[in-house]
Amino acid sequence: MTFIKLTVIGSGNAFCSGGRFNSCYYVEWGDKNILLDCGPTSLAAIRKCSLDPMAVDIIVISHLHGDHIAGIPFLVLEAYKADKRKKPLTIIIPPDGERRIKEVCAILYPDAIEMFQNLDIRFVQYSQNEEIEIEGFNMKFFEVSHNPLVKPHGFRIEKDSKVLAYSGDTGWTDNLYSIADKSDLFICECNFYEKETLTHLNYKKLEAEKQNLKAKRMLLTHFGKESLSRYAEIMGEKAEDGKCIEF
Numbered sequence: 636m637t638f639i640k641l642t643v644i645g646s647g648n649a650f651c652s653g654g655r656f657n658s659c660y661y662v663e664w665g666d667k668n669i670l671l672d673c674g675p676t677s678l679a680a681i682r683k684c685s686l687d688p689m690a691v692d693i694i695v696i697s698h699l700h701g702d703h704i705a706g707i708p709f710l711v712l713e714a715y716k717a718d719k720r721k722k723p724l725t726i727i728i729p730p731d732g733e734r735r736i737k738e739v740c741a742i743l744y745p746d747a748i749e750m751f752q753n754l755d756i757r758f759v760q761y762s763q764n765e766e767i768e769i770e771g772f773n774m775k776f777f778e779v780s781h782n783p784l785v786k787p788h789g790f791r792i793e794k795d796s797k798v799l800a801y802s803g804d805t806g807w808t809d810n811l812y813s814i815a816d817k818s819d820l821f822i823c824e825c826n827f828y829e830k831e832t833l834t835h836l837n838y839k840k841l842e843a844e845k846q847n848l849k850a851k852r853m854l855l856t857h858f859g860k861e862s863l864s865r866y867a868e869i870m871g872e873k874a875e876d877g878k879c880i881e882f
């Protein structure tokens with residue numbers, strides 16, 4: 636049986652509401668370490684969990700908002716300057732992700748081009764409904780309802796009959812049925828308690844759809860000020876920074 640351990644690195648929204656770190660999940664899956672999203676606070680938050688950011692093999696990015704990608708420049712900087720990393724790193728990104736991430740890196744650190752030239756970093760671009768296989772992991776991506784300029788996607792990662800699913804940031808979309816379907820763990824954003832928007836989910840809608848989202852286990856996350864103000868009323872499993880889940 637493959638060992639899978641997920642550590643919640645950041646369960647907050649873009650504003651770090653409630654003092655929570657930005658989106659990031661560290662998944663130890665067999666002999667590989669996978670990061671789901673990498674917000675600006677991720678390097679500090681990974682260390683706080685006593686995990687090693689340099690041990691990450693694969694980063695999967697759900698969309699190109701800053702609270703999900705802005706930790707990458709610091710990870711790359713550490714890989715180049717401090718770690719002198721030789722180990723390959725694969726960054727799986729939505730359309731236009733490679734250009735935008737490299738631009739962010741270059742704005743923050745002018746020698747970023749040199750860093751990318753000297754590190755073994757490979758970008759793999761996905762698109763809607765595409766299935767890709769990376770180092771034995773089968774990944775499938777689905778468009779979700781968020782600002783289209785940031786190419787928002789949810790996805791499933793499967794290996795050895797285990798499925799980890801992630802909504803990314805999204806308002807309600809029927810694609811969530813496909814993303815969650817029979818997954819062993821479905822990480823689902825719950826930015827709001829009851830406020831309705833096209834770009835984020837709320838707890839009330841998720842409660843109403845819980846029976847139709849056929850995940851074996853669901854973990855709510857990406858909490859904002861309004862959902863945190865009603866936190867005690869949110870039933871089910873809630874992500875907290877530093878929380879570990881084995882499945």
Ligand SMILES: [Zn+2]
Binds near residue numbers: 648649658
């Ligand atoms: Zn977000």
Ligand SMILES: [Zn+2]
Binds near residue numbers: 698700781804
């Ligand atoms: Zn977003």
